[in-house]
Amino acid sequence: MPDVGDVVTARLSVAPSDGTTLATLIVTAPDGMPSLPVVTRVEANGSVWTAPVVYSLAGVWRLSWTVTGTGASVEHELVSVAPAPGAPGSGRVYATTTDLANYLHAAPALDAGRLLADASRMLDARILAYCWYDTDDAGLPTDALVAAAIGRAVCAQVAWWGEVGDSTGAAGVGYGSVAIGSVNLGRSVTSVSGDDSAARQIAPQVWDELRSSDLHDKLRLGAVGVGW
Numbered sequence: 475m476p477d478v479g480d481v482v483t484a485r486l487s488v489a490p491s492d493g494t495t496l497a498t499l500i501v502t503a504p505d506g507m508p509s510l511p512v513v514t515r516v517e518a519n520g521s522v523w524t525a526p527v528v529y530s531l532a533g534v535w536r537l538s539w540t541v542t543g544t545g546a547s548v549e550h551e552l553v554s555v556a557p558a559p560g561a562p563g564s565g566r567v568y569a570t571t572t573d574l575a576n577y578l579h580a581a582p583a584l585d586a587g588r589l590l591a592d593a594s595r596m597l598d599a600r601i602l603a604y605c606w607y608d609t610d611d612a613g614l615p616t617d618a619l620v621a622a623a624i625g626r627a628v629c630a631q632v633a634w635w636g637e638v639g640d641s642t643g644a645a646g647v648g649y650g651s652v653a654i655g656s657v658n659l660g661r662s663v664t665s666v667s668g669d670d671s672a673a674r675q676i677a678p679q680v681w682d683e684l685r686s687s688d689l690h691d692k693l694r695l696g697a698v699g700v701g702w
Contacts, residue, residue, distance in 0.1 A: 504533025
């Protein structure tokens, strides 16, 4: 699977083909914007046509080939493109992967950027939205001690997910009725919610970080919401 920023060579095999064969390519980005037709070049064997493609957005791209002359056809290909590794997500993120590495005293996971973004969003919705502290126009804390405490809290949540082996709540989702051969497994439907997972809980260390004595009146905790 290519990543955003990758430059790849799209290829199309045409058989039969001869001197009348011509292949062109239109590339449609995930936002629906198609490129102008690209006249591709033919490789030495005379049957494989190629064209450069630059993947500038994450999502599903459509490659549409049109062949005229001998071997005339229309071919379509869908290509799934991942975000660039380590690319920041949307919303506020209160800690970096360096912060996480220092907090863990260990190398972070390769998906640490996503985990920090998820933990920041979770704490935003369930804790920080009910707190009082000074922020800038982007909603980030302006006091260095508050920023450090929130950053440690986010790292604590990521560390908790590492301990429980789940960051989404999927482990708390059970099953209603499942049949495997002659074996039937059952579970009460009322207990299949992802809320059952420890991943949906606020890590105990989060509260320790946000209630640190050095914060004094810089950060005041309010009534905490539920869900995220």
